[in-house]
Amino acid sequence: MLETLIKANNLSIKYPNTTENVIDKTDFEICDNEIFVLVGPSGCGKSTILQAVAGFIPADGDLSMSGQKITEPDWNRGVVFQNSSLYPWFTVEKNIGFGLKARGFSPEKIHQRVDYLLDIIGLSEQRKSKTFELSGGMKQRVAIARVLANKSELLLMDEPFGALDAFTRFRMQQLILDIWQKEKTSIFMITHDLNEAIRCGSRIAVMNNHDKKIIQTFSNQFQGIDVENIDDFDIEKKIDKFRSQILNLINS
Numbered sequence: 517m518l519e520t521l522i523k524a525n526n527l528s529i530k531y532p533n534t535t536e537n538v539i540d541k542t543d544f545e546i547c548d549n550e551i552f553v554l555v556g557p558s559g560c561g562k563s564t565i566l567q568a569v570a571g572f573i574p575a576d577g578d579l580s581m582s583g584q585k586i587t588e589p590d591w592n593r594g595v596v597f598q599n600s601s602l603y604p605w606f607t608v609e610k611n612i613g614f615g616l617k618a619r620g621f622s623p624e625k626i627h628q629r630v631d632y633l634l635d636i637i638g639l640s641e642q643r644k645s646k647t648f649e650l651s652g653g654m655k656q657r658v659a660i661a662r663v664l665a666n667k668s669e670l671l672l673m674d675e676p677f678g679a680l681d682a683f684t685r686f687r688m689q690q691l692i693l694d695i696w697q698k699e700k701t702s703i704f705m706i707t708h709d710l711n712e713a714i715r716c717g718s719r720i721a722v723m724n725n726h727d728k729k730i731i732q733t734f735s736n737q738f739q740g741i742d743v744e745n746i747d748d749f750d751i752e753k754k755i756d757k758f759r760s761q762i763l764n765l766i767n768s
């Protein structure tokens with residue numbers, strides 16, 4: 517059985533300038549070493565949940581990481597957004613090592629870690645490029661490496677590939693699966709792409725438009741499969757069924 521990393525109990529979230537809860541008494545767990553994917557319609561509160569887990573916004577109820585209440589952002593929870601802002605005039609390697617430098621790691625340690633990450637994201641040759649020169653997919657790879665540099669126990673990704681073309685997106689999904697296996701990290705990822713959810717998720721949590729909470733969480737037996745190119749008819753049928761089950765819940 518996997519250990520619980522994040523535990524949310526009776527979690528409710530309200531924005532300061534509004535009267536109604538955006539999230540109302542939701543419960544969920546993110547386990548150690550899983551990719552927990554959250555899907556749901558636009559505006560249902562996915563990003564709100566992620567931001568509370570990151571510690572950016574306060575929440576009512578219980579929200580903890582490894583038994584400790586989440587009250588503020590922490591290096592242990594690294595965040596990647598759809599359009600992560602890098603330092604455009606810094607080189608790729610400087611962007612990746614920035615957090616380590618801020619935390620006072622030695623230049624040798626930083627160099628070692630940055631080398632390793634450049635290799636993982638396939639940008640060793642671009643290490644001296646300024647990030648404004650990079651393509652969207654490359655920028656997102658740098659953003660991911662920058663967060664990984666900190667060895668955060670939990671990686672939070674809010675629609676990280678939403679702005680990328682289908683081909684780049686596909687490669688980024690593979691990269692995430694590779695990183696997840698190499699780094700043994702836990703990931704909380706939001707996507708509105710069900711194929712991405714099924715390809716990447718260890719478990720898939722679903723929200724709809726009105727319940728203001730996670731209404732169901734599925735174990736996913738298809739993780740790692742290239743959902744859009746299956747030559748086995750049986751598996752294809754099973755995935756179709758799973759996809760419509762999730763879709764029905766999203767629309768419920």
Ligand SMILES: Nc1ncnc2c1ncn2[C@@H]1O[C@H](COP(=O)(O)OP(=O)(O)O)[C@@H](O)[C@H]1O
Pocket residue numbers: 531532533534538556557558559560561562563564565
């Ligand atoms: N800063 C904010 N202040 C007030 N309401 C907000 C704020 N951010 C988001 N909301 C509202 O909270 C709801 C959930 O938003 P969000 O979590 O961004 O949804 P999702 O990520 O699922 O698209 C929406 O109705 C949105 O308008």
Ligand SMILES: [Mg+2]
Pocket residue numbers: 562563564674
């Ligand atoms: Mg969102």
